[in-house]
Amino acid sequence: MLNFYQPQPDQGTPEKITGKQVTLQIDGVDVTVAEGTSVMRAASQSSVKIPRLCATDQLESFGSCRVCLVEIQGRKGYPASCTTPVEAGMQVRTQSDQLAKLRRNVMELYISDHPLDCLTCPTNGDCELQDTAGELGLREVRYGYSGANHLDSGKDTTNPYFTFDASKCIVCSRCVRACEEVQGTFALTVDGRGFDSVISAGQGEDFMSSECVSCGACVDACPTATLTEKSIIELGKPEHSVVTTCAYCGVGCSFQAEMKGDQVVRMTPHKQGKANQGHACVKGRFAFGYVTHKDRITQPMIRNSIAEEWTTVSWDEAVQFAAQRFTDIQAAHGKNSIGAISSSRCTNEEVYLVQKMVRTGFGNNNIDTCARVCHSPTGFGLKTTLGESAGTQTFASVDEADVVIVMGANPTDAHPVFASRLKRRLRAGAKLIVIDPRKIELVSSPHIKAEFHLPVRPGTNVTVLNALAHVIISEERHAEDYINERSDVEAFAKWRNFILDEKHSPENTADITGIDAAELRGAARLYAQAANAAIFYGLGVTEHSQGSTAVMAIANLAMLTGNLGREGVGVNPLRGQNNVQGSCDMGSFPHELPGYRHISDSQTRQLFEDEWKVSLDAEPGLRIPNMFDAALDGDFKGLYCQGEDIAQSDPNTQHVEAALTALECLVVQDIFLNETAKFAHVFLPGATFLEKDGTFTNAERRISRVRKAIAPLSGKADWQATMAFANALGCNMTYEHPSEIMAEIARLTPTFAGVSYEKLDQLGSIQWPCNAAAPEGTPIMHVDEFVRGKGFFALTEYVPTDERANRKFPLLLTTGRILSQYNVGAQTRRTENSQWHPEDIVEIHPHDAEERGISQGDWIGIQSRVGETVLRAEVTERVTPGVIYTTFHHPVSGANVITTENSDWATNCPEYKVTAVQVSKVSQPSSWQKRQKNYHDEQLQLLEKALQ
Amino acid sequence: MRKDSITRLLAMIDQIALNMRANGCDHEVAEQVAQHLEKFWSPKMKSAVIEHCSTGPSEVSAITGKAVHCLHLIQKAKSS
Numbered sequence A: 001m002l003n004f005y006q007p008q009p010d011q012g013t014p015e016k017i018t019g020k021q022v023t024l025q026i027d028g029v030d031v032t033v034a035e036g037t038s039v040m041r042a043a044s045q046s047s048v049k050i051p052r053l054c055a056t057d058q059l060e061s062f063g064s065c066r067v068c069l070v071e072i073q074g075r076k077g078y079p080a081s082c083t084t085p086v087e088a089g090m091q092v093r094t095q096s097d098q099l100a101k102l103r104r105n106v107m108e109l110y111i112s113d114h115p116l117d118c119l120t121c122p123t124n125g126d127c128e129l130q131d132t133a134g135e136l137g138l139r140e141v142r143y144g145y146s147g148a149n150h151l152d153s154g155k156d157t158t159n160p161y162f163t164f165d166a167s168k169c170i171v172c173s174r175c176v177r178a179c180e181e182v183q184g185t186f187a188l189t190v191d192g193r194g195f196d197s198v199i200s201a202g203q204g205e206d207f208m209s210s211e212c213v214s215c216g217a218c219v220d221a222c223p224t225a226t227l228t229e230k231s232i233i234e235l236g237k238p239e240h241s242v243v244t245t246c247a248y249c250g251v252g253c254s255f256q257a258e259m260k261g262d263q264v265v266r267m268t269p270h271k272q273g274k275a276n277q278g279h280a281c282v283k284g285r286f287a288f289g290y291v292t293h294k295d296r297i298t299q300p301m302i303r304n305s306i307a308e309e310w311t312t313v314s315w316d317e318a319v320q321f322a323a324q325r326f327t328d329i330q331a332a333h334g335k336n337s338i339g340a341i342s343s344s345r346c347t348n349e350e351v352y353l354v355q356k357m358v359r360t361g362f363g364n365n366n367i368d369t370c371a372r373v374c375h376s377p378t379g380f381g382l383k384t385t386l387g388e389s390a391g392t393q394t395f396a397s398v399d400e401a402d403v404v405i406v407m408g409a410n411p412t413d414a415h416p417v418f419a420s421r422l423k424r425r426l427r428a429g430a431k432l433i434v435i436d437p438r439k440i441e442l443v444s445s446p447h448i449k450a451e452f453h454l455p456v457r458p459g460t461n462v463t464v465l466n467a468l469a470h471v472i473i474s475e476e477r478h479a480e481d482y483i484n485e486r487s488d489v490e491a492f493a494k495w496r497n498f499i500l501d502e503k504h505s506p507e508n509t510a511d512i513t514g515i516d517a518a519e520l521r522g523a524a525r526l527y528a529q530a531a532n533a534a535i536f537y538g539l540g541v542t543e544h545s546q547g548s549t550a551v552m553a554i555a556n557l558a559m560l561t562g563n564l565g566r567e568g569v570g571v572n573p574l575r576g577q578n579n580v581q582g583s584c585d586m587g588s589f590p591h592e593l594p595g596y597r598h599i600s601d602s603q604t605r606q607l608f609e610d611e612w613k614v615s616l617d618a619e620p621g622l623r624i625p626n627m628f629d630a631a632l633d634g635d636f637k638g639l640y641c642q643g644e645d646i647a648q649s650d651p652n653t654q655h656v657e658a659a660l661t662a663l664e665c666l667v668v669q670d671i672f673l674n675e676t677a678k679f680a681h682v683f684l685p686g687a688t689f690l691e692k693d694g695t696f697t698n699a700e701r702r703i704s705r706v707r708k709a710i711a712p713l714s715g716k717a718d719w720q721a722t723m724a725f726a727n728a729l730g731c732n733m734t735y736e737h738p739s740e741i742m743a744e745i746a747r748l749t750p751t752f753a754g755v756s757y758e759k760l761d762q763l764g765s766i767q768w769p770c771n772a773a774a775p776e777g778t779p780i781m782h783v784d785e786f787v788r789g790k791g792f793f794a795l796t797e798y799v800p801t802d803e804r805a806n807r808k809f810p811l812l813l814t815t816g817r818i819l820s821q822y823n824v825g826a827q828t829r830r831t832e833n834s835q836w837h838p839e840d841i842v843e844i845h846p847h848d849a850e851e852r853g854i855s856q857g858d859w860i861g862i863q864s865r866v867g868e869t870v871l872r873a874e875v876t877e878r879v880t881p882g883v884i885y886t887t888f889h890h891p892v893s894g895a896n897v898i899t900t901e902n903s904d905w906a907t908n909c910p911e912y913k914v915t916a917v918q919v920s921k922v923s924q925p926s927s928w929q930k931r932q933k934n935y936h937d938e939q940l941q942l943l944e945k946a947l948q
Numbered sequence B: 001m002r003k004d005s006i007t008r009l010l011a012m013i014d015q016i017a018l019n020m021r022a023n024g025c026d027h028e029v030a031e032q033v034a035q036h037l038e039k040f041w042s043p044k045m046k047s048a049v050i051e052h053c054s055t056g057p058s059e060v061s062a063i064t065g066k067a068v069h070c071l072h073l074i075q076k077a078k079s080s
């Protein structure tokens, strides 16, 4: 629903959640609020606005401006309402002649040092200073306008998204506090004293060269035009807005998309969003320019072979062409010769439709999703041990944690808004254990120092987790009562014998893991003794040949110490993409129907057969890597790929490219001509999250609405495109709106039974399971018992990967992500975010670099047993000797040319995190890079001709 | 199916068996591996390894041989 633009309400100071309520009188009216609430917030709750400048409800009150003074009966003087907590029976007066005079005096001082160019100021009409002057009835400034002021101070325009105009600064320090309290970066300081005070980014640096990570919290907090988005300066104030959900990472931040006509001018993090509570990162807040980038393809296109030019056609022609090709392929090669891959970036409703189309239109179960290559081990591991393929907590639950383990994840880069919350908790005293081959930012950053950093050798996570469990159980630090009550005791007894074997001790595993035994023991003790301990993990756990085992070992640790089923604890997978959780929930795996029910279960199948009016194949279909192999075998000829760039993101690029080339018909639905589309025969233009309605489900199982802000550039949202294709294949899909798709999902899926668009509008978001037993959703899972009944301690035997360092390939390459770029970079590379990360680089330890004569910035060739690529070197101690690290945000980097097709034993999730390599100094790109460039140029020419 | 593909499938079964080896005796592990394949593999992948293991001598590890045999029994039971 579109609304007229309104700045989000600001109650002045943060909400206090305490059990006790307090009643006081404000201007003669009784007000009841939680104990600890400020007088300012209490007044705001009864619709009385007390003027303010240095206070905002995103920050703890500071009490510097003295504009918010009030009178309190029985108290001397004029206390600041923002710093004064309510008391029972308190009688507060917010307006009097004396208060008006005092406030005007303060305001006059501020205004005497402020330019009076309101009419031409970019935030005219949306400025708290201007509003407050109005509220106070300021009519004159007795001090004149030419005191010792900052009117000539220059502008810092170095940040691509916002400017800092020092002449407008009132030094309220809201920005400084936002950077500290909300973001946790501590990039800003107040330099100088009194009238000479100025705000500065770092040590006299500009914003771009400072520590600033461009989260925008300071811009939001600033009550003047000092910190203002460049889009607002250029385009002016928005006039309408809509609340939607970020389409980047699995934190799932809620945003107010603010628009002028059909142009988005600003994304403001939504304070009511339960995942982010008004915070955001540089991707979600600023990197939306790709939506209207010139590279967007908005017309359907077809061609007979990948060597031909594209022809732009109508939607109808495109889907008929694709449907005919797929039908012909099935007629010639059998029912199982076609399949589809759906995207975790698309909405729940869209991925649901793709699997429905495959199961009803293709008549097989050849449907997989990109979660295959990231968190499929999470699904398997958590289902096996706890009974549900999902994380157990809310993000907010970390506020109650005393000890936090972060394993194989780099939240400050990949899940920044969660990282800010975690940092806040750590600054308040919680202890941190980091298990990661790299010294990630959390190991040591302003006001944060990990208690333990266990720099695990890539590929040995399971050994570390087993060693932690060994210490806990051999030192009898486990939660015996919890285990007896909550777990399958027979399985526990078996596991106990297994884990007590001395081969799992920290001392006996140190050579394998590279971790000092005493450090590991210390970490195990710290985790076990905590009243509340939580584990957060990422792809550094799952993307291994033992990914599923590691997830089970994590669940074992949590059960062993009784850390499941309440606030502050749990097992929390940090999902990579916005809708990884949702795409898995929606039946996008080849063996499962929505709600994680196996396709061989005849009762479940019957339910869907009755609804869909077809009979379903009871056998699992092909997973993504199986599809590639089958394509090379000549058995698999047609693929519909919705919004995933497999040619860039999947391992062993040359293998993937060969498989794609072998297809007779590849249908790609995407917003850009991505790497995969260069091998396609049909291109269906995709829509961005701003162009459609639907829902995303974040890493906390939180279902949030995605709301259409602008019309789809191609005329169809992705659910409509899939529907058109499905109908061309003979399906009968007649949905008018995604809410009807959600209604069908709710009818067929017990964990979604209570979900509807009406309820989402009413509650803002819902964490599944949501049904009769939990009508408003389930924030914390496994409270009284595990979903599977008794928790299952799975045996977690460590099986080393085949991908081992040897004489030929002595180093281990591991991969990761960077803050400013998102996955294959298709979106963020087409925004100013590229200023922070214009190319992928490879990190190498000084020792390894020196041995090979490599210096900072050199081009180095990286060879693995499957391929070679060339990247620029960064010599750094962030990585340990023997390990190199890179990102994969740019196609030309070819990071996946070197990763192998080794995969997790249970789910085939690729082992991106371990590749044995050799590196050497080189002077030119690799042969793959040269080929890639030629192919890219050729395909662009074929496209340009079509679009002329 | 290409020889490469069969080799890869057999290697995958070896890998699954290795990861399950702590779960019990060879017989139990073979049974669990077969259940895993039944649950997650497509019919063509299952039939390819069954066929490969039942047509003459092949370089298959003992545990994989056993697992594929169990898988064969599951398939037979299903079709009867």
Ligand code: SF4
Pocket (backbone or CB within 6 Å): A168, A169, A170, A171, A172, A173, A174, A175, A176, A199, A221, A222, A223, A224, A226, A227
């Ligand atoms: S930049 Fe804005 S928020 Fe920061 S001190 Fe100046 S006026 Fe206050």
Ligand code: SF4
Pocket (backbone or CB within 6 Å): A175, A178, A179, A183, A185, A186, A187, A188, A211, A212, A213, A214, A215, A216, A217, A218, A219
């Ligand atoms: S944008 Fe974020 S990181 Fe940068 S100064 Fe502002 S609050 Fe700090």
Ligand code: SF4
Pocket (backbone or CB within 6 Å): A246, A247, A248, A249, A250, A251, A252, A253, A276, A280, A281, A282, A283, A284, A285, A415, A416, A417, A418
């Ligand atoms: S933290 Fe994730 S969801 Fe939130 S704004 Fe950043 S990218 Fe978007």
Ligand code: FES
Pocket (backbone or CB within 6 Å): A051, A052, A053, A054, A055, A062, A063, A064, A065, A066, A067, A068, A069, A080, A081, A082, A083
């Ligand atoms: S708003 Fe209370 S002192 Fe500034």
